[in-house]
Amino acid sequence: MYVSTPAKARSEMLNNRTLIELKNISLYYSNENNGLPILDNINLQLDVNDFVCLLGPSGCGKSSLLNILAGFQKPTTGEVMINDKPHTGPSPNVGVVFQHHNLFPWMTIEKNIEFGLKMKSVSKSERKRLVSYYLNLVGLESSAKMLPYQLSGGMKQRASIARTLATDPQAILMDEPFSALDALTRENMQIHLLELWKKTRKCIFFITHDVEEALLLGKRILVMHSKPGRIVVDLQNPLSQYSQSVQEIKHSKEFSDLRYYLISTIRNSKANNTVFGMNH
Numbered sequence: 583m584y585v586s587t588p589a590k591a592r593s594e595m596l597n598n599r600t601l602i603e604l605k606n607i608s609l610y611y612s613n614e615n616n617g618l619p620i621l622d623n624i625n626l627q628l629d630v631n632d633f634v635c636l637l638g639p640s641g642c643g644k645s646s647l648l649n650i651l652a653g654f655q656k657p658t659t660g661e662v663m664i665n666d667k668p669h670t671g672p673s674p675n676v677g678v679v680f681q682h683h684n685l686f687p688w689m690t691i692e693k694n695i696e697f698g699l700k701m702k703s704v705s706k707s708e709r710k711r712l713v714s715y716y717l718n719l720v721g722l723e724s725s726a727k728m729l730p731y732q733l734s735g736g737m738k739q740r741a742s743i744a745r746t747l748a749t750d751p752q753a754i755l756m757d758e759p760f761s762a763l764d765a766l767t768r769e770n771m772q773i774h775l776l777e778l779w780k781k782t783r784k785c786i787f788f789i790t791h792d793v794e795e796a797l798l799l800g801k802r803i804l805v806m807h808s809k810p811g812r813i814v815v816d817l818q819n820p821l822s823q824y825s826q827s828v829q830e831i832k833h834s835k836e837f838s839d840l841r842y843y844l845i846s847t848i849r850n851s852k853a854n855n856t857v858f859g860m861n862h
């Protein structure tokens with residue numbers, strides 16, 4: 583069993599503060615799920631610089647939780663706080679990147695990135711500077727004038743990430759953003775996202791089905807069980823401190839031990855509701 587550092591000590595260590603807090607969240611969708619809540623009394627704090635990966639079996643409520651964090655879905659009970667204020671709807675503080683890019687197909691990549699800035703009434707010269715900065719950050723300078731259909735899947739996802747980053751949200755929620763990509767592109771995107779996070783230190787909440795992806799990306803890993811949807815693991819990922827290459831990390835004993843532990847915990851979803859390594 584892996585026991586993580588208590589939240590307070592962790593926050594102090596990282597000189598972080600809580601950005602988003604979920605308090606006693608439960609969610610029911612009408613009478614489905616045999617009367618059980620989709621989400622059951624979820625309490626969670628995300629810090630300003632967190633990189634949190636959420637794992638769990640299909641249908642356990644991961645996207646529902648993300649929708650509540652994004653302000654798209656109202657919880658049945660409980661509340662969401664951002665910067666200690668109630669969060670009741672979509673907000674510029676929270677950006678979302680979905681599994682399939684949602685770029686406007688009729689706009690060039692630079693216009694797509696500029697769109698949110700226009701909505702925020704950013705001046706033309708500042709928009710130009712920011713578009714150029716974010717294109718550069720995701721390595722798409724030479725694709726600025728292209729339309730989305732002219733880009734590969736990985737490039738489109740990088741453009742989506744740039745568009746979200748450009749509006750400067752405090753948190754970015756990602757719902758399986760790389761799952762539609764081929765293995766090699768996916769690995770490149772993981773490395774790229776980690777570099778982006780190191781540069782921007784935005785709070786990232788990342789849903790994935792892929793345990794290895796969570797181990798390579800997350801500073802912190804959550805596992806949800808289903809029926810009812812609960813967070814049963816909240817783990818500081820020791821691998822995030824490693825400076826070795828991805829390949830070296832993947833071949834380490836700690837990686838394979840953690841991988842085994844997480845897969846077993848996810849498999850046990852229906853049988854077990856014990857809370858492991860909770861730090862909140």
Ligand SMILES: Nc1ncnc2c1ncn2[C@@H]1O[C@H](COP(=O)(O)OP(=O)(O)OP(=O)(O)O)[C@@H](O)[C@H]1O
Binds near residue numbers: 611
């Ligand atoms: N709008 C809705 N109305 C009714 N039921 C819903 C709605 N959205 C999701 N559900 C149900 O809630 C449960 C959780 O769905 P959710 O999409 O949050 O799970 P998930 O863990 O993200 O699944 P996956 O990993 O397969 O994407 C499922 O049983 C789903 O059928």
